[in-house]
Amino acid sequence: MLLVAAVAALEVGCRVGLIDPQIVVPPTQMVRGAWEIVGRGEGWRTVILPSATAILVATCFSVLIGTCCALALSRSRMIRSACEPYIVVLPAIPVFALYPVFIAVLGQGVVSLVLTGVLLGVVPMLTQVLAGLDSLPAYLDKLARVYEVRGLSRLTRLTLPGMAPALLTGLRLSSAYSAIGVIAAELILSPRGLGHAIHSAYESFDLTRMYGAILLVLALIGSMYVGIAMVQRRVLAPGHMEVRA
Amino acid sequence: MTQVSGAIDRAAVSVRAVSKAYGGVPAVDGISFELAPGSFVALVGPSGCGKSSLLEIMAGIRGADRGEVVVGGRRVDRPIRSVGVMFQEDTTLPWRTVYRNVAFPLEASRRDRHEIAAKVEAALRMVDLWEHRTMHPAALSGGMRQRVSLARVLATDPSVLLLDEPFGALDEQLRLRLGLEVQRICREQGRTAVLITHSIQEAVLLADRVLVLSGRPATVVQDLEVPLPDHRSADQLGDPRVAQVVAKVWASLAY
């Protein structure tokens, strides 16, 4: 509701001349800019697909690495307590500053982009899985002992399903953060992708295209987020979200 | 799991001089008793007296410091198939349906698919939950969830059932009803049951033998027969024989 009102106000403000058209263009024009990118095959090939691929790959690695690190950390109390203070401050690290280092070392390319996305995406996954492991009910341990469920079987039958809500929340956050990492890196320096589209459009003062690309980024991240949230609601058993005594 | 020979094989469960201490504080001290096959035995005692420790040793999920537990001629030093355990807390898995909750231990021990299907159906029909097999635990009441746990234990076809205050978290009426149901199932199928409870009335109404344990460390202070017929019902709460045994339990607890 509020969003619709804000968009309408922006449209009116721009049309009437309250807002400088050199700074913000009306939302309808933003949509047109987005359509000009999406509606053409060239736009898909040089703008959307490169970003989407990098985001997808970065998300996969983030989820995998985050989950494995969390499982490994939870096995040793000593290592866990040594890492704990740093895990808390991980979100404070300006990962984007590493992107220039990656470029200097690995060159400009998809590897540097993905690496930046992974470094951002791995943090929420790690913290979610750790929290999920901590909130597993104690009776799972009893069941595992009574029915002698050990090792891999225990992981796939008890541990992972038990923390499925945390895993899916981790995936949702991780994909959003990976996307932010990739787009930000593209904004800083990249020959293609959504971030590059925003950057180049801004440099050539093509505000329609710039806001169109911004809109696409927001739509991409928003739809991933909402999509995973819907899957989460669908896949999880009723009552699995609530914490039981 | 060494084979134990001798005459005691006739007992379904033998607990022999079992002791257990935690950090130097004894919880169970030299407990011994034997249970006849098909008997329903209640263990009562003050809370925190080591009943649950004893039960976990009998289940093989905790080792004893001294002594041994023998079930069906086998020494218990790890969980064995012929012993089923049911806990006080709700241990249903929220992400599995009723059916798959009951199938869990069978899947974990990699049984044949057809065998699992047959056993799960039989167990669910026993506890009258077959109609609810596709539901998730969250949609069930607390009593129904405990019946799922019961079915899960029955599906593994144990000869001995260890029940650790299985209905303790439920209200009194429900607790008694479910207790009578368990008693009926065990009697009909000739399973031996050990019930831990803090309700003396429940113990007397359900069991044909009541063992009264002392406070920490736990030792058996009284061994009482309950002179009631095999078929039990809530009507027998008013039976003078029940009142007599309850009074005797109280007297030995005061000791």
Next chain:
Amino acid sequence: MSSLVRGAATYLAAPIVVLVLWQAISMMVASPSVPTSTDAVEGMVDALGNPRFRSSVLSTLRLLGLSFLLAAVIGILAGALAGGSSLARRVLGPVLHLVNATPKIVFFPVFILALGLGDSAKLSFAVFHGVFIAAIVMMEATEGLNPRYRKVISAYRLRPVQATRLIVLPALLPYVVTALRLCLAFTFIGLILAELLTGTGGIGGEILRLMRLAEVERITGIVLLVMVIAVVPVMLLRAVEVRIRSRYAPNP
């Protein structure tokens, strides 16, 4: 004493392991383009010896101080006020959450368009990047204020000013520290981003310049410095936070 040593060992173990691993891997790769950790430290020392770079660091720190101050004050006040009134909460709450969830970085070009390439764009973007998280923490803290305190306030008939000074502020203190910590972290990230995107001045501009020159060692050293600037104050705030919280809830 020994507990102090053990505490220090626990704290230092993780970074030392990371540095050793880094050193080992980079030495195994043994490529001039992959800097070792000692290279990075040398690069950092080397860069700090350069007066031009020192002035860049100072300019970044100055901007950081100013933007953190603005973001923290605005965020904490706005959040606390929004949390205190149910109307404001209902109107502002969804807006704050929505903006907080959007990737703010894509809006940076708007700041440049409106304010130019100078410090004011960087400053306002850093504030924009850090203010929402502080506001949300404070809003939720005020909203979730233990109802017990309201009873105390009415039982002793405290006037609003007294109630704020004696009950509300002390009760909110742990959350203020949380808000400060997150606000500082996010503001700094926003500032570095802004500098990297404008490429003029500050540490970020310096990083971009060296990237173009492909000076791997120095750039790694500078990024290492950025990490230290980002992490150390946040860890200190975190320590303060843990201390205050443990005093508020001795037996969690």
